[in-house]
Amino acid sequence: xxxxxxxxESMFLASSCSLDxxxxxxxxxxxxxxxxxxxxxxxxxxxxxxxxxxLWVGSAVRQYLPGWLTMGIAFTILFVIGLxxxxxxxxxxVIRRHNQxxxxxxxxxxxxxxxxFSFILNLYANPEDADVxxxxxxxxxxxxxxxxxxxxxxxxxxxxAALGNVNILAAFLISLVTDxxxxxxxxxxxxxLSRKLPFNMSWLSGIILMGLAVSKLx
Numbered sequence: 001x002x003x004x005x006x007x008x009e010s011m012f013l014a015s016s017c018s019l020d021x022x023x024x025x026x027x028x029x030x031x032x033x034x035x036x037x038x039x040x041x042x043x044x045x046x047x048x049x050x051x052x053x054x055l056w057v058g059s060a061v062r063q064y065l066p067g068w069l070t071m072g073i074a075f076t077i078l079f080v081i082g083l084x085x086x087x088x089x090x091x092x093x094v095i096r097r098h099n100q101x102x103x104x105x106x107x108x109x110x111x112x113x114x115x116x117f118s119f120i121l122n123l124y125a126n127p128e129d130a131d132v133x134x135x136x137x138x139x140x141x142x143x144x145x146x147x148x149x150x151x152x153x154x155x156x157x158x159x160x161a162a163l164g165n166v167n168i169l170a171a172f173l174i175s176l177v178t179d180x181x182x183x184x185x186x187x188x189x190x191x192x193l194s195r196k197l198p199f200n201m202s203w204l205s206g207i208i209l210m211g212l213a214v215s216k217l218x
Contacts, residue, residue, distance in 0.1 A: 007174075009166060009215070010170040010174050012208055013157070013161050015208065017153065017154045017178075018047075018178040018179050021179055022182035022186040023186065025185075025190065026187070026189060027190065028186075030190040032191065033137065033138060034136060034137050035143070038140055040180060042147060043143050043147040044180040044183065047150055048172060048179055050148075050151040050154055051158045052158070052168070052172040054157075054158030055161065058158060058162025058163045062162060062165070070163040070165075073163050076213075077156055077213075078157065078160045078164070078210070079209070079213035082206040082208070082212075083206065085206030
């Protein structure tokens with residue numbers, strides 16, 4: 001029974017981190033953008049690896065903190081990230097407006113200096129922008145940049161979950177499966193619908209993370 005709950009918790013955790021990849025892939029599919037198998041695996045490996053590293057760091061830190069403190073920190077991180085996910089649509093709207101307002105005001109030097117950070121923010125708000133050359137195919141290089149932007153939340157989620165004593169190996173292995181399926185199914189489903197739809201799974205990810213946060217208190 002204990003193993004069942006370990007696997008179930010790991011599945012919920014990994015799935016909550018994979019929903020961003022699913023939503024982004026769905027957006028690509030509705031625009032006819034393809035994500036080849038190699039690009040899918042690059043996204044999968046980068047997202048899962050960053051998630052796994054954050055789990056390992058959280059587990060290492062947990063050994064030096066009292067139990068009541070790690071539970072409190074785990075609850076706070078997961079609950080706050082979950083709450084932010086519920087407000088995700090507002091966040092993305094603000095980023096889109098910010099990018100549009102400043103797009104023509106940045107000098108070439110500022111664009112070069114701030115390119116990496118600005119590009120990641122823009123991908124967070126507009127995942128379809130990862131197709132830089134607009135050839136309707138996500139290349140391995142574009143997939144790597146996309147994966148980094150999709151992993152930002154996973155860093156905090158993995159660290160917080162590990163403080164709450166989640167099974168690191170199970171969560172990492174399951175994330176390898178859920179990330180790959182999220183990209184494939186999201187792109188396939190979006191392509192089948194073949195039109196742009198207001199589709200956002202951030203609210204569901206938020207609910208899952210908040211539920212996991214509450215479970216750490218018991």
